[in-house]
Amino acid sequence: MSKFKVVHYINQFFGQVGGEEMAHIPAEKRKGPAGPGLAFTKQFKDEAEIVATIVCGDSWFNENLEVATKTVLDMVREESPDLFIAGPAFNAGRYGVACGTICDAVKTELGIPVLTGMYVENPGADMFRTKVLIISTANNAGGMRKAVPAMAKLALKLVKGERIGASVEDGYIPDGVRRNFFDKKRGSTRALEMLLKKIAGKPFETEYPMPTFDRVPPMPAIVDMTKANIAIVTSGGIVPKGNPDRIESSSASKYGSYNIEGVDDLTSETFETAHGGHDPVYANEDADRVIPVDVLRQYEKEGKIGKLHDWFYSTTGNGTAVASAKKYAAEIAEKLHSYEVDAVILTST
Amino acid sequence: MVNFCRLTLGGEQETLHANKYQVVTNNPMVADAFGERCRVVFLEYGSDRDVIETVRDLVHQHHRVLTAPLAGSVKPWETPYRSVMVSTSKGSAIDTTSLELVEFALQIISQSRERLEPTKPSIDRDFQIIDLSLIESALPSVEAIGRV
Amino acid sequence: MKLEVGYIDIKGIRFGDYNAVEDGILIVNPEPLLEPVLEDPLIKSAHFEIATPGESIRITPVKDVIEPRVKVEGSGGVFPGMISKVNTVGSGKTHVLRGMAVVTAGPIVGFQEGIIDMTGVGADYTPFSKLHNLVLVMEPVDNFKQHEYEAAARLAGLRTAVAIGELARDLVPDETVIYETPTVAETFKEEWKHLPRVGYVMMLQSQGLLHDTYVYGVDAKRTLSTMISATEVMDGAIVSGNCVSACDKNTTYHHQNNPVIHDLLAVHGKKINFVGTIITNENVYLDDKIRSSDWTSKMASYLSLDAAIISQEGFGNPDTDLIMNCTKLEKQGIKTVIITDEYAGQDGKSQSLADADELANAVVTGGNANEVVILPPLDRVIGTLDYVDTVAGGHAGSLRPDGSIEAELQIITGATNEMGFNRMSAR
Numbered sequence: 001m002s003k004f005k006v007v008h009y010i011n012q013f014f015g016q017v018g019g020e021e022m023a024h025i026p027a028e029k030r031k032g033p034a035g036p037g038l039a040f041t042k043q044f045k046d047e048a049e050i051v052a053t054i055v056c057g058d059s060w061f062n063e064n065l066e067v068a069t070k071t072v073l074d075m076v077r078e079e080s081p082d083l084f085i086a087g088p089a090f091n092a093g094r095y096g097v098a099c100g101t102i103c104d105a106v107k108t109e110l111g112i113p114v115l116t117g118m119y120v121e122n123p124g125a126d127m128f129r130t131k132v133l134i135i136s137t138a139n140n141a142g143g144m145r146k147a148v149p150a151m152a153k154l155a156l157k158l159v160k161g162e163r164i165g166a167s168v169e170d171g172y173i174p175d176g177v178r179r180n181f182f183d184k185k186r187g188s189t190r191a192l193e194m195l196l197k198k199i200a201g202k203p204f205e206t207e208y209p210m211p212t213f214d215r216v217p218p219m220p221a222i223v224d225m226t227k228a229n230i231a232i233v234t235s236g237g238i239v240p241k242g243n244p245d246r247i248e249s250s251s252a253s254k255y256g257s258y259n260i261e262g263v264d265d266l267t268s269e270t271f272e273t274a275h276g277g278h279d280p281v282y283a284n285e286d287a288d289r290v291i292p293v294d295v296l297r298q299y300e301k302e303g304k305i306g307k308l309h310d311w312f313y314s315t316t317g318n319g320t321a322v323a324s325a326k327k328y329a330a331e332i333a334e335k336l337h338s339y340e341v342d343a344v345i346l347t348s349t
Numbered sequence: 350m351v352n353f354c355r356l357t358l359g360g361e362q363e364t365l366h367a368n369k370y371q372v373v374t375n376n377p378m379v380a381d382a383f384g385e386r387c388r389v390v391f392l393e394y395g396s397d398r399d400v401i402e403t404v405r406d407l408v409h410q411h412h413r414v415l416t417a418p419l420a421g422s423v424k425p426w427e428t429p430y431r432s433v434m435v436s437t438s439k440g441s442a443i444d445t446t447s448l449e450l451v452e453f454a455l456q457i458i459s460q461s462r463e464r465l466e467p468t469k470p471s472i473d474r475d476f477q478i479i480d481l482s483l484i485e486s487a488l489p490s491v492e493a494i495g496r497v
Numbered sequence: 498m499k500l501e502v503g504y505i506d507i508k509g510i511r512f513g514d515y516n517a518v519e520d521g522i523l524i525v526n527p528e529p530l531l532e533p534v535l536e537d538p539l540i541k542s543a544h545f546e547i548a549t550p551g552e553s554i555r556i557t558p559v560k561d562v563i564e565p566r567v568k569v570e571g572s573g574g575v576f577p578g579m580i581s582k583v584n585t586v587g588s589g590k591t592h593v594l595r596g597m598a599v600v601t602a603g604p605i606v607g608f609q610e611g612i613i614d615m616t617g618v619g620a621d622y623t624p625f626s627k628l629h630n631l632v633l634v635m636e637p638v639d640n641f642k643q644h645e646y647e648a649a650a651r652l653a654g655l656r657t658a659v660a661i662g663e664l665a666r667d668l669v670p671d672e673t674v675i676y677e678t679p680t681v682a683e684t685f686k687e688e689w690k691h692l693p694r695v696g697y698v699m700m701l702q703s704q705g706l707l708h709d710t711y712v713y714g715v716d717a718k719r720t721l722s723t724m725i726s727a728t729e730v731m732d733g734a735i736v737s738g739n740c741v742s743a744c745d746k747n748t749t750y751h752h753q754n755n756p757v758i759h760d761l762l763a764v765h766g767k768k769i770n771f772v773g774t775i776i777t778n779e780n781v782y783l784d785d786k787i788r789s790s791d792w793t794s795k796m797a798s799y800l801s802l803d804a805a806i807i808s809q810e811g812f813g814n815p816d817t818d819l820i821m822n823c824t825k826l827e828k829q830g831i832k833t834v835i836i837t838d839e840y841a842g843q844d845g846k847s848q849s850l851a852d853a854d855e856l857a858n859a860v861v862t863g864g865n866a867n868e869v870v871i872l873p874p875l876d877r878v879i880g881t882l883d884y885v886d887t888v889a890g891g892h893a894g895s896l897r898p899d900g901s902i903e904a905e906l907q908i909i910t911g912a913t914n915e916m917g918f919n920r921m922s923a924r
Contacts, residue, residue, distance in 0.1 A: 166924040178845035178923045180864040180906070182621075187836055187917025188756035191806050191861040195834040196768060198859050199693045199804050207922055208839065208860040210853045417814030419851055420781045421704055422742035424812065424840070424907075427608065434782075446783075450817065453851050457813070457840075460847040472607030478643055479606065479741075482706030486718055487782035 004048035004159045007076050008037045009086035009102055011095045014141075015055030023059035023094075027068065029075045030055060036144060040085070043152030048159065052079050058094040061101075068098075069105050076106055083159040084110075088117030088147045089124060091139040096124025097251075103132040113158035117147050120173055126322070127251065130176040133158070219343075228342040231309035233332055235317030235325075236283065236290035236349040237275030238266070247316055249276025255315035255328040257335065260308070265294045277318030278349045291347055309341050317348055370415055370491055372484065373403050374432035378477040379484055388437065397431040398458050404433045405451040411439040414447035415491060418454035420483040423476070425458045430480040434487055499677045500728035501590040503569070503670025507597040510547045510629045518664045521671075523597060525631060525661075533656055534633070539649040541638045546879045548600075548630040552615045553876035556632055558884050559611030559910045560601040560740050561654050562625050562750040565594040565662035566733060575662060576733040578714025580655050587678075587729035592665040598628045598750055599661060601654035602880040603635040605647055606707065609884050611743035611910040612872070612902075619872040622912040624919060625750070632879050633657050644706050651738050655749070676762055678726045681800065684772045692770040693803040697727075697757050698793055698822055699916075702739050702746065702810040703778040709738040710747075710810075712776065718785075722777035722792035727758040730774070739810070744866045744912040745838045747810050751911070756918050757806050757836070772800050777822065779815040790821035797831055804832040809915040812840055812866070816852040827856040838863035838913035839923055843905065863913035864921040867905050874900030 012022045014035040033041045033050035041050055054075050061068040076084055084106045086099035096118045103114040117135035118125050125134055135154060137147040150171040157164060166181035167174045183190065190207070197204035222228050239247055245256040263270075266287035273283040273290065288294045296308045313332045317325070336344060371388040374380055380391040392399050401418050408414060415434040419425065506521055513524035527545045534543045548554045568574045571589015574581025600613065613625045620626035633654060637646045684694065701710040703718035710717040712725070712735050725734060730752055739746040758774065765771035777793045780786060797805060805826055809819045816837070823833050839849035839862055849865070885896040885904070895904045906912045913921065 166922075168924045174924060176846060178839055178841040178849060178865045180868050180921055180923045182920045183922040184920065186756055186920050187861050187863055187914070187922065188760045188806075188808075189917070190922070191757065191834045191836050191917050192760045192764065194859050194861060195695065195804055195806055195832065196693075198832045198834065199695075204859060206858055206860045207862045207924065208837070208849060210855055210857050210860070211848065212855060415783055416781045417783060417786070417817060419813035421708055422702065422739075422746070422811035422813060422815070423608075424742075450783075456848060457851050460842055475606040475608060475643070479706055482644065483704055483708070483781050486705035486780070487785075489719070490780070490782040490785050 003046065004082040005079065006040075006044070006048050006050045006083045006085060006155070007052050007054065007079050007081040008033065008040065008050045009054045009056065009072065009084070009099065010035050010037070011089075011092070011098065012055060012057045015053070017055060023057045025057035026060050027054055027056035027071050027075060029053070036088070036148060039144065039148040040152055043149055044156070047156055048083065051081060056098065058092070058098060061098040062094045065101065069101055072102050073105050073109055077110060082112060083155055084112060084114045085151065085155055086114070086116040088135065088137045088144070088151065089122060090137055090141055090143060091119040091122050093123050096122035097127065098124075100124040100128030100132060100134070104128060107132060113155075115151060115155045115158060117151050125173055129173045133164070133175060134173045135171055136173045222343055225305055226303055227306040229307045229309055229340060230296060230305050231336055231339075231341040231344045232291045232293070232296070232312040232347070233344050234291050234312070234314050234347045235320070236314070236347055237273045237316035237318070238271055238283065238287045238290050238312070238314050239274050241270055241272050243272070243274050247274045247314070249274055249316060250318040250320070252316045252320045252324065255313055255332065257311050257313050259311055260293055261310045263293060264297045266291070273349075275316045275318055275349055277316070283349070290349060292345070309336075309339060311335070311339075369437050370434050371437050372432055372434050373400055373407070374430075374484070375400050376430040376432050376477050376480045378481045379432045382481055382485070397425060397429060398455070400431040400433060401451055401454050401458060404435055405448075405455070407435050408447045408451055409443060411441070411443055412436050413440060413444045414450055416484060416487045418451055419457060421479065423479055428476045428480065430476050432480055432484040434484060434491065498587045498726045498728045499675065500571070500587055500731060501673060501675050502731060503590065503592045504595040504672045504674070505592060505665050505668050506671045507594050507629055509549065510597060510631055512547070516664055518594065518668060523594065523629070523631070523661065523664070530657055530660055534635070534653040537649045537653065539638055539641050539646050540635050540653060542636045543653065544634055546632045546634060548613075548615050548632055548879060550615060550627050550629070554615040554879060555619075555872070555875045555877070556600060556602055556613040556615070556630065556879045557611060557882065558602060558604060558609035558880060559613055559743065560603070560605065560650055561737055562748040562910065563599045563601070563654050563658040564750050564753045565597065565599060565658045565665070566753065567592050567659075567662035567666050568732065569666055573732065575659060576655050576736055579711055579736050580652070580659050583713055585729070586732035586734055587726045591732055592662070592668065592670060594662060594665050596629060598625060598630050599654055599658040600625070600630045600632045601635065601650055602632050603650070604637070604881070604884065605650060605740055606643055607884070609740065610908055612908050613910050614872055614875060617873045617875065618870060619909055622870070622906060622909045622921065624911055631661065634880055647707060647738060647740065651736070655736065676728050676731065678728055678771075678773070681772070684770055689766060689770045692766070692768070694772045694801055695761065695769040696772050696797055696800055696802040696805040697761055697774045698797070698805050698807040698826075699755070699757070699774060699776045700807065700809050700815065700818060700822065701735070701776055701778050702815065704781045707740040708811070711736045711738055717776075717778045718780050720778060722775055722789050722796060724796065725774050725776050727762060727774055730755055730758060735776070742811050742907065743910045744907040745811060745863065745915050747914070747916060748911065751914060751916055751918055756916055757808055761806070772802060777818075779811065779818045781814070786818050786821060790818060790825050793822050794825035794829060797826055798829050802831050806834050806836065808836045808917065812838070813851050816850045820852040820854045820857060824854050824856045833857075834859040834861060836861045836863070836915050836917045838915050839865045840867055841865045841923075843867050843869050861917055862923050863915055863917070863919060864906065864923045866907035866913045869903065870906055870909075872902040872904070
């Protein structure tokens with residue numbers, strides 16, 4: 001029986017090109033395994049072999065997301081492999097995002113099984129856990145010895161089309177799909193053991209994490225709207241024409257603060273959307289459709305509201321990690337506080 | 350006399366009724382059994398979703414849900430019948446518990462939508478009987494108190 | 498209460514011309530056993546079949562599973578208020594025919610469910626595939642009323658189990674275990690002071706026809722939350738009248754062998770102070786839910802519990818009772834673990850429960866009941882396959898031409914039990 005063909009993606013560090021100073025190098029393809037690929041080869045035994053290794057700088061990949069994805073994808077396609085693996089990336093954020101991005105692209109475009117590995121707090125894990133399987137690893141490369149066998153085992157299962165076990169069995173980060181498995185102990189015994197830990201204040205792991213609802217108690221209603229200072233905050237990606245802060249069309253890494261003092265109407269000449277998750281035509285024609293500056297100005301003139309705040313704050317919600325969104329919100333809230341804004345209109349697309 | 354109003358979707362007839370509860374149902378057996386007891390909103394051609402949505406609309410008008418929208422362990426994707434008891438009186442504000450219950454029920458129903466298969470007449474009758482029994486099981490409790 | 502339970506291991510069942518247990522073999526003479534069953538005017542026909550672990554047999558539709566027991570010493574008899582007189586049970590001595598069960602099978606409603614496969618993939622999911630089963634197959638008369646026939650079938654099963662249990666009265670048990678539950682005063686004794694006070698909240702399905710549970714013969718939906726001794730439960734104080742939701746209904750067998758009770762008793766006085774068991778219903782009427790969960794939490798605080806395990810029965814609105822019970826205890830500072838199961842869809846991607854709360858942070862799951870399983874064709878069917886396409890978890894086309902069945906796990910009796918009877922879980 002011939003071996004399954006595998007292509008492996010690693011960054012410049014694991015490709016032994018160099019550290020951060022070499023993170024700018026574009027993707028290059030090498031024949032056979034390299035770096036952690038040698039450990040994978042050992043684990044694969046006679047069943048699979050790494051036919052090519054793609055080494056890519058983390059900065060280059062993340063700063064040229066579209067081009068980089070296409071470049072790497074083409075390199076993978078040339079090999080017509082049976083399986084694609086990336087990493088493990090441990091806690092390296094940009095490496096993790098690259099692994100997730102390229103795995104997702106290979107899976108979608110080439111339709112072959114993919115697998116990566118990272119630490120659960122790697123931002124790439126949060127972004128891609130429901131899209132590609134990610135083996136849960138330690139937070140540094142010291143975890144390589146454990147990560148490789150776990151990845152190799154699941155990779156072989158995937159390429160052979162075998163049934164995937166539950167996350168606790170196969171060691172991947174929960175992917176949002178509930179899978180049954182037979183535990184070692186019966187449910188009542190597991191319940192008792194969990195209860196004993198909970199009583200003792202020790203850490204315990206629920207078998208089903210409740211869906212969390214981040215509820216915020218509403219503020220008391222504004223008594224007098226005619227004196228209220230109203231601000232606009234949007235995840236609809238409205239930015240001044242030309243997108244001066246280069247807010248990404250998806251997975252935004254920042255938000256922008258834009259002055260609208262004296263602006264009565266947003267026009268196609270002055271404002272546009274940076275958002276890549278919806279058809280931008282209508283937003284670009286008239287950005288008031290996303291953030292109603294024109295109407296609020298009119299209300300201001302009519303005395304219905306006290307004032308429209310001089311700044312609006314904008315980011316793209318498309319694919320942006322919840323953790324990032326929370327961070328931006330905290331910063332924006334502080335600014336709003338310092339300007340004594342009374343109420344905010346939040347818009348999205 | 351059977352005291353229920355047949356509703357076609359979208360239209361509603363108001364009938365005055367002294368009772369403290371009303372029943373929203375798409376089950377003819379429940380409509381018959383409760384017709385003389387209370388106001389029945391009978392969605393003759395309605396789906397289980399239509400029943401729950403009608404209940405949701407009543408909740409938004411400050412009525413309170415009195416019985417679990419997903420009563421019974423007959424799964425939503427098996428039985429086409431749903432019956433829910435709702436207060437006749439209105440509160441001064443929306444009852445959040447009622448709202449949460451109907452919204453959760455709608456979520457469960459929507460995730461199982463495509464699995465509902467048309468059933469044989471004999472089984473259809475059995476589904477009606479079970480649904481009737483579930484809603485009837487609330488009667489002693491609802492009759493026991495003065496107002497709901 | 499102190500109950501001595503003598504277990505007599507049953508290694509096989511065969512038909513014969515008398516009824517007895519000899520050398521671990523149950524010998525069944527059907528005629529005298531069927532006589533009282535057939536006296537019921539609602540039961541048209543009844544017969545016994547034997548299913549042994551590993552045999553190529555599929556039993557369906559299953560109504561209840563019952564373990565034969567007999568009260569040898571002490572007050573009352575098994576299934577008090579239902580078969581025996583209503584006197585309090587749970588003390589003295591009880592004999593158990595371990596390793597076997599009486600299984601009731603046959604149609605009640607058109608969508609009746611419940612499969613027990615004695616071999617193959619399906620056997621892995623049901624605990625009853627490991628038992629020697631004496632199956633009582635019944636058929637109703639024409640034009641029966643469902644609730645009347647449910648009662649008739651329920652009583653027929655219980656009566657049969659009692660008659661079989663009676664055969665164990667004078668036998669010498671293979672193993673004897675003494676179970677003892679303390680009084681409230683005893684739970685405060687000095688040597689247990691350092692142990693956490695743990696209770697068990699057992700939720701009982703009680704919504705109406707085919708969804709009912711009986712406690713000492715009382716329909717649980719007409720009860721307030723109350724206390725029961727673990728040993729009373731072992732003597733059959735709680736009986737299942739539940740015929741839907743095969744995977745997560747608690748059969749009478751589950752009650753008799755409640756795993757939470759057994760696990761708590763096993764560490765009582767060592768790791769925990771097992772103070773008591775609270776039973777509470779799962780009604781349709783919302784005020785009943787509020788009242789019952791309020792009473793559960795009142796009783797838990799009355800007992801000064803530090804922690805509790807809460808077990809559930811059924812799916813859908815019982816999730817609301819479960820979350821109410823859990824949050825009301827947690828808000829009083831009583832730490833909880835809940836045992837439930839999931840309906841996350843065939844793809845495993847949907848919301849698992851019909852209710853949720855972040856206070857329910859310790860959950861044990863019996864698995865996703867929607868997961869699809871393919872049961873191979875088996876040589877013999879006890880009961881009928883007529884219902885497979887319409888039972889819960891089945892769908893049109895479930896029963897395939899070769900006799901195999903493609904269905905969700907919820908079709909299998911006891912597969913995702915919410916007392917934690919099984920090893921199955923999900924992530």
